Amino acid sequence: MKSPLRGLRGRLLVAFVLVAALATLTTGALTFREARTGVLQQSQDNVIKRLRDHVNSFAAEISYPPTQPDLEWVAAQVSRAEPTQNWRVLATYRDLRATSTPQDGFTELSPAMRSAVGSRRAAVFQRVTTKGRSSLVVGMPVTFGSPGDRPASGVAVFLTVPQTGEQGYVDALVTAIGRAVLPALGLAVLLALLAARGVLRPVRELRRATRSIAEGHLDTRLAVNGSDELADLSHTFNETAAALEESVAELRRMEARARRFVADVSHELRTPLAAMSAVTDVLDEDADRLDGDTATAVRLISSETVKLTRLVDDLMEISRFDAGAAGLQLDDLDLAECLRHTLAARAWLDTVDSAGLPAPGELRGRADPRRLDVVVANLVGNALRHGARPVQLRLYARESPGADRVAVIEVLDSGSGIPADVLPHVFDRFYKSDTARTRSEGSGLGLSIAAENVRLHGGTVRAANRDANREGNREKGGGAVFTVEIPLPHDADPNQEQQQEQEQQKKKEMEKEGEKA
Amino acid sequence: MPRVLLIEDDRAVQEGVRLALRRQGHDVTVAGTGEEGLARLRTFRPDVVVLDLMLPGLSGLEVCRRIRTEDQVPIIMATARGDDTDIVVGLEAGADDYVVKPVQARVLEARIRAVLRRVGGAPNPDGGIPKIETHGENGELAIDRAGLTVARQGVPVPLAPSELRLLLTLSASPGQVFSRQQLLEAVWEHSYHGDSRLVDACVKRLRTKMGDPAGHPVYIQTVRGFGYRFQSGHQPHAQSQPQPQPQPHSQSR
Numbered sequence: 001m002k003s004p005l006r007g008l009r010g011r012l013l014v015a016f017v018l019v020a021a022l023a024t025l026t027t028g029a030l031t032f033r034e035a036r037t038g039v040l041q042q043s044q045d046n047v048i049k050r051l052r053d054h055v056n057s058f059a060a061e062i063s064y065p066p067t068q069p070d071l072e073w074v075a076a077q078v079s080r081a082e083p084t085q086n087w088r089v090l091a092t093y094r095d096l097r098a099t100s101t102p103q104d105g106f107t108e109l110s111p112a113m114r115s116a117v118g119s120r121r122a123a124v125f126q127r128v129t130t131k132g133r134s135s136l137v138v139g140m141p142v143t144f145g146s147p148g149d150r151p152a153s154g155v156a157v158f159l160t161v162p163q164t165g166e167q168g169y170v171d172a173l174v175t176a177i178g179r180a181v182l183p184a185l186g187l188a189v190l191l192a193l194l195a196a197r198g199v200l201r202p203v204r205e206l207r208r209a210t211r212s213i214a215e216g217h218l219d220t221r222l223a224v225n226g227s228d229e230l231a232d233l234s235h236t237f238n239e240t241a242a243a244l245e246e247s248v249a250e251l252r253r254m255e256a257r258a259r260r261f262v263a264d265v266s267h268e269l270r271t272p273l274a275a276m277s278a279v280t281d282v283l284d285e286d287a288d289r290l291d292g293d294t295a296t297a298v299r300l301i302s303s304e305t306v307k308l309t310r311l312v313d314d315l316m317e318i319s320r321f322d323a324g325a326a327g328l329q330l331d332d333l334d335l336a337e338c339l340r341h342t343l344a345a346r347a348w349l350d351t352v353d354s355a356g357l358p359a360p361g362e363l364r365g366r367a368d369p370r371r372l373d374v375v376v377a378n379l380v381g382n383a384l385r386h387g388a389r390p391v392q393l394r395l396y397a398r399e400s401p402g403a404d405r406v407a408v409i410e411v412l413d414s415g416s417g418i419p420a421d422v423l424p425h426v427f428d429r430f431y432k433s434d435t436a437r438t439r440s441e442g443s444g445l446g447l448s449i450a451a452e453n454v455r456l457h458g459g460t461v462r463a464a465n466r467d468a469n470r471e472g473n474r475e476k477g478g479g480a481v482f483t484v485e486i487p488l489p490h491d492a493d494p495n496q497e498q499q500q501e502q503e504q505q506k507k508k509e510m511e512k513e514g515e516k517a
Numbered sequence: 518m519p520r521v522l523l524i525e526d527d528r529a530v531q532e533g534v535r536l537a538l539r540r541q542g543h544d545v546t547v548a549g550t551g552e553e554g555l556a557r558l559r560t561f562r563p564d565v566v567v568l569d570l571m572l573p574g575l576s577g578l579e580v581c582r583r584i585r586t587e588d589q590v591p592i593i594m595a596t597a598r599g600d601d602t603d604i605v606v607g608l609e610a611g612a613d614d615y616v617v618k619p620v621q622a623r624v625l626e627a628r629i630r631a632v633l634r635r636v637g638g639a640p641n642p643d644g645g646i647p648k649i650e651t652h653g654e655n656g657e658l659a660i661d662r663a664g665l666t667v668a669r670q671g672v673p674v675p676l677a678p679s680e681l682r683l684l685l686t687l688s689a690s691p692g693q694v695f696s697r698q699q700l701l702e703a704v705w706e707h708s709y710h711g712d713s714r715l716v717d718a719c720v721k722r723l724r725t726k727m728g729d730p731a732g733h734p735v736y737i738q739t740v741r742g743f744g745y746r747f748q749s750g751h752q753p754h755a756q757s758q759p760q761p762q763p764q765p766h767s768q769s770r
Contacts, residue, residue, distance in 0.1 A: 267597065270597055270618055270619055271527050271529070271530060271597070271618070272529060273618075273619040274527070274529075274530045274533070274595075274597075274618040274619035274620065275527065275529035275530045275532065275533035275534075275619075276533065276619070277533075277619040277620065277621050277622075278530065278533030278534045278536070278537045278619075278620070278621070278622045278625075279533045279536055279537055279622065280621060280622070281537060281621065281622045281623050282536060282537055282540060282622070285540075306621075309619050309621075312619070313617075313619075329712065329713055329714055331696070331697050331698065331713045332696065332743050332744070333698070369698060369713065370712055
């Protein structure tokens with residue numbers, strides 16, 4: 001399974017969340033910075049302006065050079081002028097210091113700021129954070145009256161304002177931005193899922209349809225909605241599927257026509273052949289009484305009629321397989337006996353080594369006796385024609401755990417074997433391994449028919465060459481071996497089945513007795 | 518001289534088969550259509566009918582059915598196609614055997630001989646002395662093994678030769694299970710790998726004629742995966758008798 005994040009849905013989700021997070025955080029950060037600056041700037045301007053107003057009004061009322069009580073009075077007045085703001089004021093003149101709150105060390109005031117106030121004659125401010133609390137420190141020199149020339153009086157007023165309100169604003173801002181991020185991310189996830197669904201639904205449809213086509217449902221089509229790229233793709237898919245369906249249908253039509261033609265030809269050949277094969281015995285019997293050439297001609301016609309009959313029979317058989325009209329007539333059989341009878345019916349008992357067949361009653365199974373006969377007769381006939389004798393016929397059952405029992409039939413000959421390039425084609429129709437031998441006794445369909453019959457039983461057939469070294473017992477080695485494997489489903493024990501049937505019968509009888517009584 | 522009625526529309530086949538069978542010592546009459554065949558049946562009184570299934574006009578199948586309504590003469594059908602459904606339908610219409618065209622004269626001849634042997638040659642150990650067995654409730658089914666007749670509740674049941682022979686074979690050993698292949702050899706004299714559909718179709722016809730319900734047959738019972746057996750029916754004594762087990766059938770010939 002692919003990781004959920006590597007799917008289209010996962011990728012869309014990640015992308016949306018990243019974009020949303022980035023956007024929210026950037027907006028938040030910028031907003032925060034601007035707002036913070038704005039809030040602080042405003043409060044600081046406000047403080048400086050009011051300090052200047054107070055210093056102007058109170059500093060004018062003291063005498064110069066000021067005394068300690070003067071400075072104390074200025075500090076107290078300035079501090080008292082803003083009772084709600086918690087102003088702490090320090091007034092200095094040379095070495096004199098006076099604070100609005102007694103014993104105030106005024107630790108926020110840095111020496112650098114003091115000297116800056118002394119030298120610059122303008123308001124100086126600094127934001128100081130001590131112990132997590134920020135405050136604004138403002139220093140303001142007191143200058144004398146006339147504009148233009150403003151000599152310093154040497155008096156400086158310093159002010160410390162705690163900025164708790166401003167800090168509160170900023171903190172609230174951070175919290176607000178933080179709170180905005182979460183819904184934004186949630187919204188992003190939701191949008192991502194919606195978008196993914198919109199994209200993925202057609203994609204999923206497409207996948208389902210493709211699979212359906214692959215499974216052979218060529219009439220699968222997609223509903224085309226809208227006019228986007230996916231709709232285009234669906235449209236193209238539909239066109240492709242239609243074209244595929246059409247060409248497959250055409251191929252099937254052609255194939256069906258070809259098959260029907262073979263079936264029709266074979267069928268049409270049957271009637272004249274029926275008349276001809278009815279009289280071949282007559283020809284054979286009377287040929288002896290005819291003179292040489294005529295007798296030869298008559299025998300030739302007779303024997304070729306028999307071959308032609310077999311060829312047409314085989315063609316009919318093959319067309320039934322092609323048309324899917326071949327069915328199994330299963331019967332419970334003694335397989336070894338069935339094989340022995342196949343040999344006996346063709347007078348092969350003396351030519352074929354049947355020592356490898358189990359004893360009667362040893363191996364039973366369900367098979368179609370007629371088709372099994374065709375399989376064995378074709379394989380043994382092929383071995384007798386193309387391989388060298390002795391030809392062996394073997395049969396055994398192979399048990400495999402968890403699967404059906406398999407009946408294995410082997411036909412072995414002692415010829416030179418089948419060339420490697422021919423081996424894959426031995427079951428092909430009309431395939432002749434030896435091109436010099438343009439015609440043989442067989443119709444050229446025997447092995448194909450055998451293979452079709454085995455397949456109908458759900459089995460397999462294969463051809464191979466015997467391994468001379470492994471067999472060991474034959475010096476010249478080689479020879480072909482045809483192996484048929486037919487599954488034998490585990491059937492209920494016939495005896496048991498019969499007993500069950502008897503019990504049912506008895507039950508029925510008892511019921512009837514009961515009704516009578 | 519066995520009398521053969523050949524119902525076949527193709528002139529060449531007519532000629533060939535007639536020629537071949539006549540040389541084997543049969544008295545052959547040919548009918549070109551089904552209607553003509555039915556007419557000849559009454560005048561010629563054949564011992565066996567060879568019937569082509571593909572006939573113009575009245576189909577071979579219909580001819581087969583009509584013959585069976587009035588006559589139990591053995592019928593061998595010749596199917597041109599050898600299609601499985603054709604064979605099954607033909608057998609159920611009442612044909613005793615079938616050959617697939619083109620057929621060699623000696624194969625057809627062998628089938629004719631076999632079917633003719635069936636008419637007179639049922640297992641009959643006691644010669645002409647009537648030997649009547651009764652089966653079923655109150656002995657409703659009576660089989661005369663010597664006279665080769667079957668009656669149900671006193672009414673004669675007309676049986677075709679295959680049906681009669683099959684019934685005689687099965688009822689000779691009540692309770693014994695016969696495989697289809699055994700029955701093919703015993704009744705049809707087919708080779709071992711014969712067509713078991715002959716047996717199934719014949720059993721079906723036999724059950725119908727004997728009034729044996731197909732769902733719960735009383736007399737001829739199917740032993741699934743094995744074959745058939747004859748059950749004597751509901752006689753009070755038959756119940757307590759132990760049922761013989763099916764014997765592994767091995768015909769080493």
